[in-house]
Amino acid sequence: MRALKVVTMVLSVSSLVALAVVVPAWGQGVWTAPPDAKNRQNPAKGFGNVAKAVAVNCAMCHGAGGKGDGPQAAGLPTKPADWTSEAVQKQTDGELFWKISTGRGPMPPWRHLPEKERWEIVNYIRTLKK
Numbered sequence: 837m838r839a840l841k842v843v844t845m846v847l848s849v850s851s852l853v854a855l856a857v858v859v860p861a862w863g864q865g866v867w868t869a870p871p872d873a874k875n876r877q878n879p880a881k882g883f884g885n886v887a888k889a890v891a892v893n894c895a896m897c898h899g900a901g902g903k904g905d906g907p908q909a910a911g912l913p914t915k916p917a918d919w920t921s922e923a924v925q926k927q928t929d930g931e932l933f934w935k936i937s938t939g940r941g942p943m944p945p946w947r948h949l950p951e952k953e954r955w956e957i958v959n960y961i962r963t964l965k966k
């Protein structure tokens with residue numbers, strides 16, 4: 837019985853250690869979408885009324901102009917992406933759509949927004965290209 841307790845303790849301590857190593861690594865390194873997501877075609881034309889949705893849902897982190905300088909940006913462990921940058925603009929529509937839907941680290945997943953709206957957000961991000 838005592839041995840079991842020790843084993844359980846050692847196990848829980850080592851899983852804590854594993855967590856401590858894994859958690860800070862979230863949101864770091866290159867973020868790549870899976871190939872099938874990358875190659876998806878954007879079915880939306882234009883960006884409808886999404887500028888408003890972006891202002892409400894994204895600007896606090898990504899900034900009003902999408903430069904990644906929203907009021908909440910400074911407090912985040914990972915900096916919000918600068919949508920005007922080459923790093924973002926060189927990605928395919930499918931890749932941006934997947935990232936917006938999936939999220940990572942402090943970037944929330946936006947899967948609950950209608951699919952068409954998420955594609956339109958991608959089109960909106962395109963208008964911010966430097």
Ligand code: HEC
Pocket residue numbers: 862863864867889890893894895896897898908912914915916917923924927932935936940941942943944946957
């Ligand atoms: C709470 C802050 C926050 C909000 C709100 C937020 N984002 Fe982000 N976003 C981030 C962070 C932080 C990253 C960088 C994540 C990473 O690299 O791990 C990011 C990354 C991204 C990227 C990926 C760019 C790249 O590096 O490849 C896109 C696209 C994006 N966000 C779009 C959006 C859209 C669209 C919205 C609103 C619907 C939104 N974000 C709302 C914090 C936020």
